[in-house]
Amino acid sequence: MYRYDEFDATLVAERVAQFRGQVARRLSGALSEDEFKPLRLMNGLYLQLHAYMLRVAIPYGTLSSKQMRRLAHVARKYDKGYGHFTTRQNIQYNWPALVDTPDILDDLADVEMHAIQTSGNCIRNVTSDPYAGATADEIEDPRPYAEMIRQWSTFHPEFSFLPRKFKIAVTASDHDRAAVKVHDIGLRLYPNEAGEAGFEVLVGGGLGRTPYVGHVIRRFLPKEHLLSYLEAILRVYNTQGRRDNLYKARIKILVNSEGADRFADLVEAEWTKIKGRGVDLPAEEAARIRAYFAPPDFEDLSDRSEKLEAARAADEDFARWLRVNTKPHKAPGYAIVNISLKSIGGVPGDISDMQMEAVADLAEAYSFDEIRATHEQNLVLPHVKKDDLHAVWSALGGAGLATANIGLVSDIIACPGLDYCTLANARSIPIAQSIAERFADLGVQEDLGELKIKISGCINACGHHHVGHIGILGVDKKGEEFYQITLGGSGAEDASLGEIAGRGLSSTQVVDAVEKLVGFYRGNRQDGERFLDTYRRLGAGPFKEALYEAA
Amino acid sequence: MKLLKLAHGRLxxxxxxxxxEVSLEDWRANPQAHAGATALVISNDVPLADVRCDLSGFSVIVLDFPTFKDGRAYSQARLLRERYAYTGEIRARGEVLRDQLSFMARCGFDGFEFAGAAGDAEAALEEFSFAYQPAADGALPVCRRRIAAAEAA
Structure with a gap:
């Protein structure tokens, strides 16, 4: 993985010193809260319902054991002993004191971490495929490009006061695990007919109150021009994006009002003028960054592990976890291990300091020291030998981290909701917990197959409800929490936006509603169909009928 | 309100x-009537790509930050410097705050209508030793420094 050199380290250290000064000016009263707000937001510090919340960047979701241990230390020393992994591969702490935040950032800087641009109207932490460098289905590791984007966008002088926040995601696989079609910019690395890798560039995807799937504005962008092309997009957005209305300020509104073709023309015209003028990285620097992501020294193994097969045959719980939580690796004899942060009845994405330590230990012992965070609020050990899977599973089980539900009905994305957030209309976490408890039986869950439930506590859609196979949106109806169901969304390569199923439901009805929908699917699915496939085949009508019948 | 100027690394x-002063609209409508104008005021919603005229006669171009959150003038300043080769003063007016000064300087601003203490403003420009990306200030970006360091080693 990428390591800081003196330049990266100096900039992060200088940032902490700058923020320490800003906090001191706030605490002394030299800065008002209004003046301080944009400064703290540029360092990921929000003021929530009960306390400050600090969001720490995990660039493209890649972490070392040492970094994970430091995250555990921060949870222990400055928070209430836990952290919360977000849908953008970051981690949030919900209870830091303002006066401690410069020290937290110092502690993080020691392990090459920061909270730069995890909030504010700037280019946010870039996200990528959590299986990058491990999965057989990628054409190359997308993370070097994500790191190039991280550096280019860090303290970008022109693009730090954009109309609105700006999110970029990168993948290099046909299987989209980074939701690139619902980002402000989505980049998909793929080979053209000549066999050269380049980017398909999508712009204007996003959720929130006006959801859109992104438009392709360039079919093929040669890799070496990535940064100049991004700079052209951002310049068009910075100068022409709307600033008169907060809710119309994202780039998706500009792209859709101009039309994707005209927007593409604007970008192309700007790009023509800046291409070749020093924004793109010199080849030496691109090669330097790429070298950090060279594959680890995988052993030359047979793809079949007798040790694994014996353990699989002896223990059905282990066998289920293998089927559900592990994925094929590109190196023979290795597997990708998903660690669920969705224990039945737990808070989606939450992890205790002790669990973080356990994950760090396992990564160090069994996964070349690497950990990934996923946008679905889980973790990944990307490179585990099949021979070691049983030991890893046992240790995860001991830490309460072996729930075999990746991609299943209880692997729910939920925003913090009214339990924490000032914007929320309704609680999300208790709904996620109730649904998971209703479907607690892992055998039943596995039989139901891939089913993505996503819950947002308000229209800002941090829980991605628009792209849930079943989406749940909390709304406020005369002071009472209500929930609207959407159906048929997807944030993957087959991206689509869910349709509203009908009238809102109370918090007690919403769990029954999910059960009815799932029951209808089970009764009507054909061979191998996921919930989403059955929904797409039959259409919304019969699902809505099932949902509202005799309710 | 004080005017601060950036020259030779000092603010x-x-x-x-x-x-x-003359606004871009007034000047374009009747250049003869404003022949004596020395400062051109361009509002931040003007796409500079459309300004197809010679600005080199103005010693100052004033760009506006109606609020510090409105970042359009950063792009305008870069375009004036990098595309239109404007070498006169580019002055920041409006909500010009300490913590935005270094972004402004990097985009080519060298005049600042600044309400705070001058010493504080100069300190703000010295918080970062270098930058990752090229901009209008001519600073060598980190990637070039790396290559230079590797060659020197």
Whole structure:
């Protein structure tokens, strides 16, 4: 993985010193809260319902054991002993004191971490495929490009006061695990007919109150021009994006009002003028960054592990976890291990300091020291030998981290909701917990197959409800929490936006509603169909009928 | 309100010279009537790509930050410097705050109508030793420094 050199380290250290000064000016009263707000937001510090919340960047979701241990230390020393992994591969702490935040950032800087641009109207932490460098289905590791984007966008002088926040995601696989079609910019690395890798560039995807799937504005962008092309997009957005209305300020509104073709023309015209003028990285620097992501020294193994097969045959719980939580690796004899942060009845994405330590230990012992965070609020050990899977599973089980539900009905994305957030209309976490408890039986869950439930506590859609196979949106109806169901969304390569199923439901009805929908699917699915496939085949009508019948 | 000017790496208070200002619209509508104008005021919703005229006669171009959150003038300044090769003063007006000064300087601003303390403003420009990306200030980006360091080693 990428390591800081003196330049990266100096900039992060200088940032902490700058923020320490800003906090001191706030605490002394030299800065008002209004003046301080944009400064703290540029360092990921929000003021929530009960306390400050600090969001720490995990660039493209890649972490070392040492970094994970430091995250555990921060949870222990400055928070209430836990952290919360977000849908953008970051981690949030919900209870830091303002006066401690410069020290937290110092502690993080020691392990090459920061909270730069995890909030504010700037280019946010870039996200990528959590299986990058491990999965057989990628054409190359997308993370070097994500790191190039991280550096280019860090303290970008022109693009730090954009109309609105700006999110970029990168993948290099046909299987989209980074939701690139619902980002402000989505980049998909793929080979053209000549066999050269380049980017398909999508712009204007996003959720929130006006959801859109992104438009392709360039079919093929040669890799070496990535940064100049991004700079052209951002310049068009910075100068022409709307600033008169907060809710119309994202780039998706500009792209859709101009039309994707005209927007593409604007970008192309700007790009023509800046291409070749020093924004793109010199080849030496691109090669330097790429070298950090060279594959680890995988052993030359047979793809079949007798040790694994014996353990699989002896223990059905282990066998289920293998089927559900592990994925094929590109190196023979290795597997990708998903660690669920969705224990039945737990808070989606939450992890205790002790669990973080356990994950760090396992990564160090069994996964070349690497950990990934996923946008679905889980973790990944990307490179585990099949021979070691049983030991890893046992240790995860001991830490309460072996729930075999990746991609299943209880692997729910939920925003913090009214339990924490000032914007929320309704609680999300208790709904996620109730649904998971209703479907607690892992055998039943596995039989139901891939089913993505996503819950947002308000229209800002941090829980991605628009792209849930079943989406749940909390709304406020005369002071009472209500929930609207959407159906048929997807944030993957087959991206689509869910349709509203009908009238809102109370918090007690919403769990029954999910059960009815799932029951209808089970009764009507054909061979191998996921919930989403059955929904797409039959259409919304019969699902809505099932949902509202005799309710 | 003080005027600060950036020159040779120092940000210092400047005497407020008498400038005759004209807005871009007025100047374009009737250039003869404003032949004596020395400062051109461009509002931040003007796409500079459309300004197809010679601005080199103005000693100052004033760009506006109606609020510090409105970042359009950063792009305008870069375009003036990098695309239109404007070498006169680019002055920031409006909500010009300490913590935005270094972004402004990197985008090519060298005049600042600044309400705070001058010493504080100069300190703000010295918080970062270098930058990752090229901009209008001519600073060598980190990637070039790396290559230079590797060659020197």
């Amino acid at each position: 210092l208070p400047a005497l407020e010279e008498a400038q005759e």
